[in-house]
Amino acid sequence: MTITSSARRRRSLLRNGATGSPTRLDPVELLMDLVFAFAITELSALLLAQPDLDTVLETGVLFVAVWWAWICSVLANHGLNAERSRVRLLLFAQAGLGLLMACALPRAFAADGALFAASVVVLQIGRTLVLLAAFGKGHPQTTRLLRRMTVWFSVSALLWIAGARAAPDDRLLLWAIAVAVEIGAVEIGFWVPGLGRSPRRDAAIDGERLGERCALFVTIVLGLSLLALARQAVEAALSPPEWAALAIAFATSAAIAWIHGNAGPSGAARAAGAAAEPGRMSRASHTGVHLLVLAGIAVAALGFQRLLAQPRGSVELVLLLPLVGGPALFLLGNLWFKALAWQRAPVSHLAGFALLAATVVVSSSLGPLGVGAAVAAILVMVAVGESAALRRAPALPPPEPDRRSSLPAKIW
Numbered sequence: 001m002t003i004t005s006s007a008r009r010r011r012s013l014l015r016n017g018a019t020g021s022p023t024r025l026d027p028v029e030l031l032m033d034l035v036f037a038f039a040i041t042e043l044s045a046l047l048l049a050q051p052d053l054d055t056v057l058e059t060g061v062l063f064v065a066v067w068w069a070w071i072c073s074v075l076a077n078h079g080l081n082a083e084r085s086r087v088r089l090l091l092f093a094q095a096g097l098g099l100l101m102a103c104a105l106p107r108a109f110a111a112d113g114a115l116f117a118a119s120v121v122v123l124q125i126g127r128t129l130v131l132l133a134a135f136g137k138g139h140p141q142t143t144r145l146l147r148r149m150t151v152w153f154s155v156s157a158l159l160w161i162a163g164a165r166a167a168p169d170d171r172l173l174l175w176a177i178a179v180a181v182e183i184g185a186v187e188i189g190f191w192v193p194g195l196g197r198s199p200r201r202d203a204a205i206d207g208e209r210l211g212e213r214c215a216l217f218v219t220i221v222l223g224l225s226l227l228a229l230a231r232q233a234v235e236a237a238l239s240p241p242e243w244a245a246l247a248i249a250f251a252t253s254a255a256i257a258w259i260h261g262n263a264g265p266s267g268a269a270r271a272a273g274a275a276a277e278p279g280r281m282s283r284a285s286h287t288g289v290h291l292l293v294l295a296g297i298a299v300a301a302l303g304f305q306r307l308l309a310q311p312r313g314s315v316e317l318v319l320l321l322p323l324v325g326g327p328a329l330f331l332l333g334n335l336w337f338k339a340l341a342w343q344r345a346p347v348s349h350l351a352g353f354a355l356l357a358a359t360v361v362v363s364s365s366l367g368p369l370g371v372g373a374a375v376a377a378i379l380v381m382v383a384v385g386e387s388a389a390l391r392r393a394p395a396l397p398p399p400e401p402d403r404r405s406s407l408p409a410k411i412w
Contacts, residue, residue, distance in 0.1 A: 028095075035102065036069070041301065044225070078210065128150050225253070249304035254380075299325055331353060351382070355374075
């Protein structure tokens with residue numbers, strides 16, 4: 001069969017569709033990750049400035065919206081060859097829209113609501129339309145999926161736009177529904193009357209590459225959080241208690257990186273390879289799981305900032321909740337991920353939950369620095385204990401090669 005030049009061009013957009021297409025992370029992909037990671041770290045500043053219930057709810061919706069916009073972009077670009085100029089332009093456009101979202105975050109529920117909503121809408125719909133035009137008729141399964149996605153993103157766009165025009169309270173509700181619509185659409189296979197739903201088999205994903213991408217994103221968010229804390233320290237004249245708070249933040253962050261790195265991308269690939277529906281398992285082990293992991297890091301960063309600002313005195317609730325709750329959320333996300341990947345719950349994580357709960361009970365007698373030091377010590381013990389257990393455990397089998405994803409299904 002003769003392949004037309006148009007078909008060759010479309011095929012060359014795919015990462016494995018042309019000889020020598022790269023599987024490594026492209027610098028342009030890394031740029032997009034940096035932009036969205038910056039947006040997530042900015043959310044901690046919102047809670048630091050005004051830690052009330054309304055701000056917590058608003059920040060929660062914005063956090064899920066930013067994370068969902070990023071993971072949608074990652075999954076949509078998953079099988080594309082980033083060395084192609086058209087793909088790189090698409091990645092640059094997504095990074096630029098992510099930057100607009102980050103700039104609009106501080107006043108998303110005030111004057112910049114329209115900018116945030118417009119950035120989300122253009123990112124989700126624009127990316128889908130560009131991919132639809134690029135793939136054309138050469139990949140019918142992918143094209144049908146992109147059409148269904150366009151319908152659903154158009155529905156959510158109405159909610160984003162309506163929310164931008166509404167009062168802050170109504171905006172919160174409309175935007176929360178918009179995010180729920182987009183996430184729910186995935187779970188029902190983007191079902192559309194007349195177009196049906198996307199078969200689960202159409203959603204196969206390279207679990208190892210996605211795992212590597214998500215792990216790197218977590219590391220970037222963790223690093224940016226530390227850099228923000230360092231800037232806060234540079235702008236202040238630090239006394240010994242503040243230096244101790246900074247050391248506690250670094251030790252806790254190092255333990256978080258250690259714990260998260262114990263699973264590695266191979267754990268994601270193993271979970272996907274053993275599942276009846278690899279694509280669905282890959283999404284479960286990264287979208288929901290890493291949402292908790294990143295939420296834990298963002299909340300913990302808020303606790304570090306408060307500890308650095310007030311390392312002495314009584315332990316107030318606005319300090320205790322993020323300082324202990326952030327690591328607890330992080331451990332919960334890791335526990336979920338490792339249970340999916342290894343089919344067992346790490347005992348070290350369960351022990352960590354118990355010790356964190358005990359820290360809350362005795363927090364009033366420990367003081368702010370004592371609570372921070374206890375949390376750091378607990379996470380270090382979890383990291384060391386888990387590493388020791390992994391060395392003693394029998395080697396787990398690698399993911400089955402024949403269960404890995406195949407193009408063109410990698411679009412989602």
